[in-house]
Amino acid sequence: MARYVFITGGVVSSLGKGLASAALGALLQARGFSVRLRKLDPYLNVDPGTMSPFEHGEVFITDDGAETDLDLGHYERFTGVAARRTDSVSSGRIYSNVLEKERRGDYLGKTIQVIPHVTNEIKDFIEIGDDEVDFMLCEIGGTVGDIEGLPFFEAIRQFSQDRPRGQCIFMHLTLLPWIKASGELKTKPTQHSVKELRSIGIAPDILVCRSEGPIPEKEREKLALFCNVRPDSVIAAQDLSTIYDAPLAYHREGLDQAVLDAFQINPAPKPDLSKWENVSDRIHNVDGEVRVAVVGKYTQLEDAYKSIAEALTHGGMANRVKVKVEWVDAEVFEKEDAAPHLEGYHAILVPGGFGERGTEGKIKAAQFARERKIPYLGICLGMQMAVIEAARNVAGLDTAGSEEFDHEAGKKRFEPVVYHLKEWVQGNHKVERKVTDDKGGTMRLGAYDAVLMEDSRVAKVYGKTSIDERHRHRYEVDIKYREKLEKAGLRFSGMSPDGRLPEIVEWPDHPWFIGVQFHPELKSKPFDPHPLFRDFVRAAKENSRLV
Template sequence: DIESIPFLEAIRQFAHEEGDENVLFIHVTLIPHVPAADELKTKPTQHSVMKLREIGIQPDILLCRCDRPIDEDMKNKLSLFCNVEPGAVLSAQDVTTTIYEIPLAYSKEGIDRIVMEKLKLQGSPLDMSRWEDFVQRVIQPEGTVRIAVVGKYSELQDAYRSIYEALLHGGAAHRYKVEIVKINAEEVEEKGCTELMHGIHGVLIPGGFGTRGIEGKIDVIRYARENEIPFFGICLGMQCATIEVARHLASLENANSTEINPETPHPVISLLEEQMKIEDMGGTMRLGAYHCHLVPGTKAHKAYGVPDMSERHRHRYEFNNKYREKLEDAGLRIAGTSPDGKLVEIVEVPDHPWFVGVQFHPEFTSRPLRPQPLFRDFVGAAVRIAEKQRHPLVSPAADEE
């Protein structure tokens, strides 16, 4: 495509400046299967390599995307016509269960060894044992836990992608599959919680902006709190949790965020004081990584295991400290603050199995082998609910009957 030409020219020049011994070109290419002939076709790959060579780029490794294995004869054919060493023509066959199988498949093809040899790097063979264990936890879980993600973009597959992956990481830590139940917050406003929340073991409210679906989210939070379903609120989800507690535990009627209702009598979520007179709000977000001090004895402190940590933010509205004492008296616990104590970062409801709201976005720091602590513990709490429902305690009286 014409759009890619500047990038191709840039990497050609980069390779020229740094020298062939310091640059490696890996070409990911499609090997399509033609059903009528029941064979794989190499022509698209041959043509793409020819075009690359015309502008001065010679691939060192061919990573051949295909839906079935590539035999040695085809690898030799690609090697001959694409001027690539036979051992550097690798199969990148579609995986069947999870994208996390791909590093194992590429390692089996020897890509790590070939890269090290071509760049003349020293090192020991790659140990994939921890990754193999993670993949096994994903593809062979010991059980399933159902977690509802209640947002307003639920119908879009990639809208909450980082959250879905963080939940998967958290589930793997407990050898559980996380079945994500996508619920549109506006649907909650129409149908209520009872039907939509049936069989749910945990509730997550992700971040977002705007008024649409807010009341549905608040209803779900109340349902989770009153029915002791683990709850995790992120950014706007934390703000909705604060509003829910203000309305139903602190008896602050019509409490709200000034983002949702500027005329609310109880603005428990509002702009920072120094921002209230700003008319042009561009560039006024609290954006990026900020440190947070954790209160000992809280679920957040237990999850992180350290007194201070750092997470990424993207928000403008904050917990209103004018209501801090009243909300704490009503049962809300401030579990984390900015280092100076002025900004509330984490709220919890102590007399609940797991009810945590955070002003930041912890999903961005989750990794397959290092699940984000709050996601790990949230899924763990949901797993305990699922196990309790699966193996309910039987009373002696029931046994006698």
């Protein structure tokens, strides 16, 4: 039976509950325990799959095809434990499940209420896989006091009472604001947040307090006294230069020891932090810097490309260089020359996206990289734009485009080199989709196999010819254009096992130009950088020495 740590937040949102949860998971692993992390989100969307990146940041995809919160990316990057569909749930999914059961008559005619039916559904979700790990870390999205989060707080309160004593603890993350005018670190917001939490029946065992600097002993004692926690369970979470210092910083503050003390695990196994010490060394001790332009359409919000930014950092760590990521809005040069906007970068990355906005800029970015021999990595839509650029400017298909753009415009304007995927094989069955299907959950989602050509660049990068990667898209490069494009020089170096779906393209005569239909950034970790990002940054580093 797993021990449960419930992580809640107070005062303000975006304090770093996901990062704190991930770092705690890494520290428990360092002490020899197995962990799994979960996210419970109060919003009413069934999942974040149909939400704008400006609303919620990136959508993280699991191997089994779930569209989830970006915090699951933190969980994977810090623990190496592959997330599953059962590691993320929203209010929308919970209510949908309850209503489906009511329609089937599962409740035998009873009146359906938040308590017990909604809270029971949440509790059932929480205990999935209870016997698989030593610790289950469950993060509750939002902030205590939010009306939409009340069913989740009530559910975890009930859950802790249902379990044997000592099987559940609560960790509350808050803010200690520094008031510059008075020169004081204020504890009152945290006191009120804990008061709100206690009013709904939850008493925190550990306080994690975000602050710009150390917490003076006086304020630490005050927090312990008024919030009814032990002084050594008041943990300072200071601002860090990199998130990858979080495990070591939390360990120095005693977070993992406080958790083990709360569970009365004594003596506590000693931690092996060598992995994180190596990560810290690689990120702080570098031999140079490379500039990478990420040409996207959601560049105003970095969280929209969170995994890409982190994967580039991992690639830099593998090559002992600092990767300076600069976000370039693809719309800026849709109708003008791309060169003034892209000159001076050592590499160019074009990420995924949806819709026609910004795509002409992405096509120009691919053309610039191809013609100037600059390392290029195209991901999902970035690969499709590279193929369209090749079709237009090398293969002579002047009107090449995507069916997605014609569908948006309501009329045919392009020769659809990229088309709407109508069917594909998933496991042992065929999946069929129509353009008119609902948007949510209807894409090609999750891990799929690909076969690489033995003498291709990607085969050398991966060191093998059979891979599996995570997908999230509903449009594909049409295989019927393969022959014409390959005659023009673009190589289809990775295909689905049945040979019907292009997975990877590359220019063999280019120093480093690869487009992939999948999302390699989702599987990259600081202690295990993804091969594509490792080699992409290596190529950027080499290019920086030539410029």
